Amino acid sequence: MLIQQLVNGLLLGTTFALIALSFNLVVGALDRLNFALGETAMVSAICGALLLSRLDLPFVLAFLAALAVGALVAGVTFVLSFRFVSADYHTAPILSSLGVGLVLTSLVTRVLGSDQRRVPTVLDDVRIEIGPLRIVGDQLIILVVAALMTVLLYVFLNRTPWGTAIRGVSDDPDMSGLLGIPVQRVILLTFVISGMLAGASGLLTGLSFHTVSPFTGFETTLTALMVIVLGGLGNITGGVIAAMMIGVIETLTVAYLSATYRDLIVFVLVGITLLARPQGLFTRDTGVVGRV
């Protein structure tokens, strides 16, 4: 029934919102896309899933581990693909971060195998029923964790010295350097945080489908690109709204049309929207408060 599908779609959208935030943070700090973030999410999710199913760790610990893995992978990606690449050479970081993504996928399949991994149910006995509408415990976890991370990110960016520095570097990296701010360290921090968001998104997505596969990395990147382009590149609020929209569209397509055509329908809809509004649905805010 429709309302249930809408709620499912919005919940799926929250995981898209996290990965879109992750991409947008890097866009803000460097005006570059880190194409390895989809694989970063996948690697974190696989690690989290293994800790949950093999070691029977509590979800909180597996989640923190996924954050740590995401942070580590994104930090390494920064050093390998961005740090030493000249700012004038725009395509190099695209190719090198895509390369990091490929390496991550093969690394995981070689070392851990190409099997799908099961993500066990966490909250089995909690469920909310409002009339015919049903929200299960794991969906609640996804909602609460995603909301919590978004709020924490907002507070971090707006209320702490390092967050202020990230916004300053996004605004004007040259001026930041002239004021003596360690620009490269601030950018590394931005990558690390974006990696944590990607890791969270990966494990939460795994929790919503109760499975993770080592081949979903690039698909995640595509979805995130779809979301951030639709929401307006670098626009955080726009990205969150666009993520919800795409989550709902995907869910409704699977429920009422066909799972096979899910991506096709989303791509076509986004394409049509961009023909009408090439700048995205929500125009980019002039300031960094809107961008980051």
Add this chain to the structure above:
Amino acid sequence: MADLTLRALDITKQFLGVTALAEVTLEVERGSIHGVVGPNGAGKTTLLNVMSGFLPPTDGVVELDGRDITRLSPQKRVPLGVTRTFQNLRLFGGLTVRENVLLGQHSHARTGFLSLWPLRTAADKELDREADHALRIFGLTDYRKRRAATLPYGLQKQVEIARAVSAKPKLLLMDEPAAGMTAKERLDLVPRIRALRDEGITVVIVEHDMDVIATVCDVVTVLNFGRKLIEGTPADALASDQVRTAYLGT
């Protein structure tokens, strides 16, 4: 010998063979407000760029407290106590006024705005107080939570000065601070620059506006066509025939 904060000795700067500065020497005494004036194209901003490290001189030496800093980048000069403002604004437009000032404090001796320790320490509170103090001097307290880009131009210039001051520099280099300000803002600027001097900051002002220079400066250096025309008290310098000729062209 006089106690000098900055000495720029025999500075020559050529751009593709065109001489912008020819053997200009500027000696800035500690605790003074030193004006550099001259008609358009006289080399004022070039000299300021050489002193702040934005341009390497073709020839000559820049010394800060007797130490040769000619080859140091602007980033390396900031921690040594040299900050500057820009003729065209370079603010973080999306950040609040207060955040702009806080970021300016980063290079601040020892403590630094960005420590790895996430909790607020006594030193942080000190930095907060200093930021609020800088905001107060420049009349920005009421605007501290506004995004810098939303302020009128004159106020944005005040924010830029406050940001440069918040680094607690020994030497503040100001590039045309009065340009684009209203008459009232220019009037306010004079006591504010004096207040900075009273706090122990040596100030160099490159300025087109003679009124501001004449009121606030202790020493004025007049440049014309990349050469030092005259140097002295504002009254002497501005009364000189050479200066009248350079400015009025008669």
